[in-house]
Amino acid sequence: MTFQFDSTVDGKAIKIASMIDEHTRQSLLNIVERSMTAQRLTDELDQTFTLWGGPPLVLRMDNGPEFISHVLQQFCRDRVGISYIPPGTPWNNGHIESFNNRLQKECLNRNHWTSLLEARVVIEDFKDDHNHRHRHSSLGYLTPSWGPSRLRGRTLPTAPTLTNPWVARSTDINHTVALEHGGPTIGDLPRDSE
Incomplete structure (x- = not known):
């Protein structure tokens, strides 16, 4: 899980929260706001966990303010493990960094947002495209929505x-x-x- 930043044409900040399942490569979280509290993050995580059948074993993230907050710590206690990557080592969270790189190059760099609503819609479309149309070599060239979670008991095709x-x-x-x-x-x- 991580955050990315952009801005609308009037210079106001946009904060984008993303979370990737390391096994299926699915984008599971889509929050696009001007600012975000730890409580808003935990509310969205709770909804995401419910939607996807429960929490993961571990959430991997950097040690940003929202991630080290008391609110998130309480939310995760006895529910999901937390793994903080060391500062300055983005390669320790490579799957989300790769996703963020694609999001930056293929979506954020190509758009100038006139409003927060426009950013929300386009970024959500990008994440939907990532889940349903972007093929990954690590998944045998399947899309994340069709990947390992749907194969259940069958072997993954090899490249x-x-x-x-x-x-x-x-x-x-x-x-x-x-x-x-x-x-x-x-x-x-x-x-x-x-």
Whole structure:
């Protein structure tokens, strides 16, 4: 779980709370507000836990003010574990950092919000698209909403293996890119992001 910040065209701040399930890669929390209290965060977490069948074993987050608050500590006591990543080590929370990077590049950087409502609608659409249309190599190129939680007892499809070193899979599973001799090697190609 983490926060991201943006602003509307009038310069007023927007605070975005996101939470990713590390196993399914689903975006489970969507709060877009001007400011957010710890009580508002715990209310939304309670609704999210109810919607998704209960709390996770552990919430991983940085040690921001909302996350170290007494309100959140009380909410999580005897319900869910808390794991704070050390300051300055975003790689310890890599799944949400990867998601935030996509949210920043593909949504926040491309929009100039005229109102908080506009930001809420577009960011919610982005998170819905992430859950239902964005394929992840770590999920066997399934979408988060179709990923491991729906397979129940079946094995996850594996990514295709390369038989020809000059052919590589692009991020679109149905599109194959053939590289000419003397072109970049497989190691030079950009890696899929999660």
